[in-house]
Amino acid sequence: MKLGARIFKTGVAISMALYLANLLDLPSPVFAGVAAIFAIQPSIYRSYLTLLDQIYGNLIGATIAIVFVLTLGSNYLTIGIAAILAIVVMLKLKLENTVPLTLVTIIIIMDSHSTNFLTFASLRISTVMLGIISAFIVNMIFLPPKYETRLFTSIHSVSEEVIRWIRVSIRHASDHASVKEDIDKLTEKLIKVDQWYSFYKEERSYTKKQQYAKARKLVLYRQMIATSKKSLEVLKRLNRFENELMELPEHFHMMVQERLESLASYHEQLYMKYVGKLRPEHSEGSGTDAVMRRNEVMTIFVKEINLAHEENEGEFSVYHLMHVLSAILDYEEQLEHLDLLIIAYLNYHSEEVDTGLENAI
Known part of the structure; x- marks a missing residue:
């Protein structure tokens, strides 16, 4: 098996996302690491495009999740319906590559047992965004591809x-x-x-x-x-x-x-x-x-x-x-x-x- 720069960059991005999430005392820093995995791309330009798409996807998923929780509550059925709606919206917007991260955002937000839901949701959104940005930074400065x-x-x-x-x-x-x-x-x-x-x-x-x-x-x-x-x-x-x-x-x-x-x-x-x-x-x-x-x-x-x-x-x-x-x-x-x-x-x-x-x- 050939170990390329992209493999190393993925590992560095995960480590960086987890470290920064812990440093900022964000809850569940593991989600920052998960987001970093989805955001690593083979070129700087694609990484930039992915950064924008993943931010849009994260915000769309968060919006759908918050609306569903505030109107219909959070249970297995509403999470599934929210996921279906998110997939349809992302496909309509031609953001199909960001569907996995969008679904992750929906699940981690709707899986809420906190009384202060909006604060909980904003922290989860920030955690995911941190992972996306960490991957972009790593792609920019660590072994930029030629x-x-x-x-x-x-x-x-x-x-x-x-x-x-x-x-x-x-x-x-x-x-x-x-x-x-x-x-x-x-x-x-x-x-x-x-x-x-x-x-x-x-x-x-x-x-x-x-x-x-x-x-x-x-x-x-x-x-x-x-x-x-x-x-x-x-x-x-x-x-x-x-x-x-x-x-x-x-x-x-x-x-x-x-x-x-x-x-x-x-x-x-x-x-x-x-x-x-x-x-x-x-x-x-x-x-x-x-x-x-x-x-x-x-x-x-x-x-x-x-x-x-x-x-x-x-x-x-x-x-x-x-x-x-x-x-x-x-x-x-x-x-x-x-x-x-x-x-x-x-x-x-x-x-x-x-x-x-x-x-x-």
């Missing part, structure tokens, strides 16, 4: 694995079932990459210069993700049409193999260029040469189609080959676009590149 490194590392890791499989698959050295299993795993990893991207996007920038650089980085990382997805699509096509590719004419198969090898190397070099290990002007697969190579592929492809029709070669499946070639061409275009974005970014914001990213490669 998601750029995690995002880049995740993208690079997925791309490296895809490229490795592409190189093996185009040589027909891979096991079909193993590749298919890894494709499913890589798809799940890309979903996680999208999550890291969302977290990084939510990180705040406090100066205009930082905001401008961050906006460019977001475009750059989005293109990195798009390129990785295209590379995975190439791998899927190679795996799906493995038998058809084995039946290609030898010279054409070698051309496709060399083209994929060139694109794989190009992809690897783009990451090295971004972290400063290659010169920005170094480009293996862009410009006029790349256009000429694409035209060469298409020219040979058309010739092979004509030959197949003339000779009636049933083994040569034009339809399936088109799927593979279209994926390769899309992948190449995404790589070239990524290259242009990296060059533009390094020309204007080279000092903004995190030096810690070099360790990811």
